[in-house]
Amino acid sequence: MQKTRKGLTPGLIAIVGFLTVCPVVMLILGSFSEGLNAFGTFTLSKYVKAYTDPAFAEILVNTAVFTIGSAIVSTVLALFLAYLNTRTNIPFKFMFRIISLIPMMVPHILFAVSWVLLLNPSNGMINLFLRQVFGWEGAALNIYTLQGMILVEGLLDLPIAYLVIAPAMSAFDVSLEESSKVCGASNLRTLVRITLPVLRPAILAAATLVIVRSLASFAVPSVIGMPGRIYVLATHIYRVVATGYVTDYGMAAAVGMSALAASITLIFLYRHLTREGEKYVTVSSRGYRPSVIDLKGARYPLFGIVALLSFVLIVLPVLVLFYTSVVPYSMVPSAKAFAMMSWKHWIAVLKDPVSLLSLKNSLYLGVGGATLGMILSFFVAYVIVKVRTKAAGFLESLSFLSFSFPGIVVGIGFMWFFVQTPLYATIWALLIGYIATYLPYGIRPLTSAFVQIHSNLEESSRVCGGGPFYTMRRIVIPLLIPGIVSGWILMATMFVRELSLSVVLSRPGTEVLAVQILRFAEDGLWGRLSALGILMIFISTTLVIIASRIGAKLTKVDK
Amino acid sequence: MEISIKGLNKNYYSEGKTIVALDQVDLTIPANRIFTLLGPSGCGKTTLLRCIVGLEMPDSGEIAIGDEVVFSTEKGIYVPPDRRGLGMVFQTYAIWPHMNVFDNVAYPLQTRNEPREEIVRKVAKTLHFVQLDGFEKRPATKLSGGQQQRVALARALIAEPKVILFDEPLSNLDAKLREETRKELRAFLTELKITAVYVTHDRIEALSLSDTVAVMKSGRIIELGTPRGIYFDSDRRFVADFIGRANFIEGKVASVGNGETTVDSAIGAIACEKKINASPGAAVTVCIRPEFIRVLKGDHKVGRNIFRGRVESLVFVGDAYEGEIRVGETLLIFRIEPTTAVREGEEIALHFDPRHCSILLN
Numbered sequence: 005m006q007k008t009r010k011g012l013t014p015g016l017i018a019i020v021g022f023l024t025v026c027p028v029v030m031l032i033l034g035s036f037s038e039g040l041n042a043f044g045t046f047t048l049s050k051y052v053k054a055y056t057d058p059a060f061a062e063i064l065v066n067t068a069v070f071t072i073g074s075a076i077v078s079t080v081l082a083l084f085l086a087y088l089n090t091r092t093n094i095p096f097k098f099m100f101r102i103i104s105l106i107p108m109m110v111p112h113i114l115f116a117v118s119w120v121l122l123l124n125p126s127n128g129m130i131n132l133f134l135r136q137v138f139g140w141e142g143a144a145l146n147i148y149t150l151q152g153m154i155l156v157e158g159l160l161d162l163p164i165a166y167l168v169i170a171p172a173m174s175a176f177d178v179s180l181e182e183s184s185k186v187c188g189a190s191n192l193r194t195l196v197r198i199t200l201p202v203l204r205p206a207i208l209a210a211a212t213l214v215i216v217r218s219l220a221s222f223a224v225p226s227v228i229g230m231p232g233r234i235y236v237l238a239t240h241i242y243r244v245v246a247t248g249y250v251t252d253y254g255m256a257a258a259v260g261m262s263a264l265a266a267s268i269t270l271i272f273l274y275r276h277l278t279r280e281g282e283k284y285v286t287v288s289s290r291g292y293r294p295s296v297i298d299l300k301g302a303r304y305p306l307f308g309i310v311a312l313l314s315f316v317l318i319v320l321p322v323l324v325l326f327y328t329s330v331v332p333y334s335m336v337p338s339a340k341a342f343a344m345m346s347w348k349h350w351i352a353v354l355k356d357p358v359s360l361l362s363l364k365n366s367l368y369l370g371v372g373g374a375t376l377g378m379i380l381s382f383f384v385a386y387v388i389v390k391v392r393t394k395a396a397g398f399l400e401s402l403s404f405l406s407f408s409f410p411g412i413v414v415g416i417g418f419m420w421f422f423v424q425t426p427l428y429a430t431i432w433a434l435l436i437g438y439i440a441t442y443l444p445y446g447i448r449p450l451t452s453a454f455v456q457i458h459s460n461l462e463e464s465s466r467v468c469g470g471g472p473f474y475t476m477r478r479i480v481i482p483l484l485i486p487g488i489v490s491g492w493i494l495m496a497t498m499f500v501r502e503l504s505l506s507v508v509l510s511r512p513g514t515e516v517l518a519v520q521i522l523r524f525a526e527d528g529l530w531g532r533l534s535a536l537g538i539l540m541i542f543i544s545t546t547l548v549i550i551a552s553r554i555g556a557k558l559t560k561v562d563k
Numbered sequence: 564m565e566i567s568i569k570g571l572n573k574n575y576y577s578e579g580k581t582i583v584a585l586d587q588v589d590l591t592i593p594a595n596r597i598f599t600l601l602g603p604s605g606c607g608k609t610t611l612l613r614c615i616v617g618l619e620m621p622d623s624g625e626i627a628i629g630d631e632v633v634f635s636t637e638k639g640i641y642v643p644p645d646r647r648g649l650g651m652v653f654q655t656y657a658i659w660p661h662m663n664v665f666d667n668v669a670y671p672l673q674t675r676n677e678p679r680e681e682i683v684r685k686v687a688k689t690l691h692f693v694q695l696d697g698f699e700k701r702p703a704t705k706l707s708g709g710q711q712q713r714v715a716l717a718r719a720l721i722a723e724p725k726v727i728l729f730d731e732p733l734s735n736l737d738a739k740l741r742e743e744t745r746k747e748l749r750a751f752l753t754e755l756k757i758t759a760v761y762v763t764h765d766r767i768e769a770l771s772l773s774d775t776v777a778v779m780k781s782g783r784i785i786e787l788g789t790p791r792g793i794y795f796d797s798d799r800r801f802v803a804d805f806i807g808r809a810n811f812i813e814g815k816v817a818s819v820g821n822g823e824t825t826v827d828s829a830i831g832a833i834a835c836e837k838k839i840n841a842s843p844g845a846a847v848t849v850c851i852r853p854e855f856i857r858v859l860k861g862d863h864k865v866g867r868n869i870f871r872g873r874v875e876s877l878v879f880v881g882d883a884y885e886g887e888i889r890v891g892e893t894l895l896i897f898r899i900e901p902t903t904a905v906r907e908g909e910e911i912a913l914h915f916d917p918r919h920c921s922i923l924l925n
């Protein structure tokens with residue numbers, strides 16, 4: 005037992021180290037190389053070319069505006085929601101849980117597409133409606149703008165900001181607020197003078213995290229930004245390796261270096277802020293209930309806003325996609341539209357060999373990748389929580405490194421690696437890339453599950469006469485099942501929808517769902533796109549349901 | 564069953580430092596009695612208990628339970644905890660949250676593959692014993708602290724172990740429940756005639772529950788005795804201080820004779836009737852517990868073991884007044900009946916009961 009444990013840590017460090025360090029090293033080497041076929045021939049020309057491009061300054065400005073803008077949108081919304089949920093008597097509080105869970109339900113690319121379908125200048129449904137009903141000329145609303153990108157990305161990252169802010173808000177010591185009120189300040193004044201300043205570290209942490217995410221975001225910049233010719237770093241890299249231009253992986257790597265550096269810096273800032281936040285927010289141990297502010301007449305109007313947000317975030321995209329998948333071309337819902345509905349696009353998708361292949365590949369990657377990823381995460385989490393040597397601490401830092409890497413940049417790094425191996429253009433390349441990039445999502449729920457298993461629970465079983473394996477089977481595994489299941493679900497749904505890494509690594513024969521959807525979007529085949537998109541949501545949802553069922557069964561079984 | 568421990572050592576290494584948790588512990592725990600390990604936080608009580616059950620591997624030494632040696636570095640023996648056949652109640656109770664009460668309690672029998680009907684019968688009997696009849700189907704997460712404690716006790720008892728070990732089993736209960744449970748536990752354990760090893764840092768628990776108390780300090784057993792013996796007769800300042808509130812007055816032995824020793828101190832001569840073997844001139848400390856200081860009303864002259872002083876503070880604690888009195892430069896604590904009419908600032912006379920003035924060697 006002791007011996008295998010000793011071997012475990014170095015082995016895991018080797019595997020995780022390879023997964024997270026390899027793409028970075030290859031990215032650096034690649035950025036100094038002539039080209040994919042001339043790996044290792046040193047040159048600085050790629051940097052010169054990348055950073056002297058006259059368009060580059062504009063790209064940087066766009067990136068800054070886009071990321072900071074989305075951070076503001078999602079942080080403000082998240083604050084609003086978190087405040088309503090933890091501090092007021094708003095009705096139907098379960099809605100807030102749903103909002104914080106949507107990232108699992110609607111893939112980002114589909115969310116972006118549904119906004120394009122509603123608001124694109126030529127035939128967006130809302131624009132068509134405005135034209136028909138009010139006789140407005142041209143495009144009243146145009147999604148293909150920086151504002152459009154910021155709005156959609158901000159909504160998409162809202163759950164992340166919420167998950168950072170809500171716990172801080174509810175851990176907040178209300179007596180700070182109460183004493184302000186005793187001093188005669190109004191609710192609003194208390195909010196502005198006390199609550200928000202005390203929560204500042206959490207708010208900044210949430211904003212930083214959203215900036216990291218929107219910097220890595222590819223769905224919104226590609227579906228909304230590219231048609232409007234608004235490029236950010238991610239789409240610029242994509243343009244260099246995948247479209248029009250002669251593909252230049254060296255230059256892509258050189259550009260990627262700055263995205264990576266920015267991400268890593270921001271993640272350090274984020275960790276610093278969260279640590280700061282823990283110092284700042286005083287969590288009192290007595291089991292108090294935060295005093296609830298009575299919203300009185302504003303209760304239902306405010307709830308209306310929350311309901312509208314959930315509708316826009318969850319229901320609307322699915323409705324729009326489904327509607328688009330059954331009408332022949334973009335039109336406002338009407339009697340005529342209903343008369344013309346058909347399964348034409350669905351049939352076309354189901355007959356399209358590439359779409360079918362992408363369905364199959366994504367399903368394999370989702371199920372297989374999540375399973376392998378969880379096995380790896382299981383051992384890593386075990387070492388992090390239970391072994392706790394210096395090496396285990398190192399493994400922990402290593403495994404969370406990739407959390408900060410933008411997918412497309414990791415993709416470029418892996419590209420440089422896979423071209424040198426027979427894995428190039430196989431599904432294994434995608435599998436390895438996925439696990440490397442999303443490993444923290446598997447480890448996180450498992451470490452918290454392991455932490456919850458107080459060592460006394462195992463020890464008590466040993467004293468009661470249960471041997472090591474009996475204890476594992478009856479105590480440890482059943483207690484871990486919820487963590488395993490939620491980690492698996494998280495990984496599987498992320499793999500089924502994976503886009504930013506796949507656009508680089510996917511080759512003919514290894515198409516995946518999100519990439520195929522992007523192709524449809526580029527070709528303007530909205531009907532087929534929507535049909536395939538609905539299938540994608542269906543697959544994710546089915547995986548979630550099956551996994552939770554199995555999890556529930558396994559935890560029930562006693563003895 | 565008797566437990567005998569010889570020369571047990573255990574060190575922990577953390578952040579480059581060595582922590583001596585057990586330092587050459589020799590101990591015999593008598594059979595079928597309640598034995599308590601008492602000591603301040605961090606003195607190694609839990610470590611010793613965990614070594615006995617086998618959850619911790621000592622660095623050296625030998626442990627025998629009854630006739631069976633379960634651990635010995637010399638003979639190279641280590642019996643894992645699941646084959647030592649002991650019962651243990653953890654400080655956290657360690658109730659498995661994914662099982663109901665029945666499975667939690669039945670677990671030790673299930674590991675032995677006993678027949679189902681037998682298990683059902685024994686669980687019902689044990690739950691009845693700990694007064695949890697009919698709780699079988701209750702999920703373990705839906706139990707109060709006191710109920711969890713009983714489930715943990717039932718689980719430790721069900722396989723009828725020869726020895727049961729407790730690690731501060733009452734520290735998670737509130738004050739009132741702790742007192743009730745302490746009495747119950749005493750009743751259970753006396754009825755069962757079982758060897759119980761009980762760890763606590765609460766002196767009242769140790770005094771009221773045990774037949775034998777061992778006081779630990781920095782990984783060593785420094786005193787062993789009955790609760791009364793430890794409370795009244797300990798001649799170590801650490802023990803006297805730890806086991807109850809006490810006044811310590813430094814002095815010199817003035818005369819020895821006739822079953823009485825007189826000590827010269829800052830507050831005057833103190834007569835002690837406890838036997839000691841100190842010769843005149845030796846530096847000693849007189850220890851007197853606050854409840855043996857009597858307040859004398861009226862104009863008492865200074866006399867044998869009578870001292871005068873000013874009441875500095877007086878606190879009403881319900882069943883008594885606790886106060887501080889200044890005699891010369893020395894501040895003494897005392898404890899008197901709640902009905903006594905003494906006021907703060909008043910000058911009063913005190914009397915030390917010579918039978919309860921013990922002399923500690925420095």
Ligand SMILES: Nc1ncnc2c1ncn2[C@@H]1O[C@H](COP(=O)(O)OP(=O)(O)OP(=O)(O)O)[C@@H](O)[C@H]1O
Pocket residue numbers: 575576577582583584602603604605606607608609610611764
């Ligand atoms: N796993 C460990 N690693 C390092 N040091 C430890 C470990 N377990 C205990 N110690 C140290 O050994 C010493 C004795 O610990 P032990 O838990 O036996 O104390 P205790 O008497 O039970 O205290 P308490 O009353 O607080 O429970 C302490 O100094 C403690 O810090």
Ligand SMILES: [Mg+2]
Pocket residue numbers: 608609610730
């Ligand atoms: Mg302890």
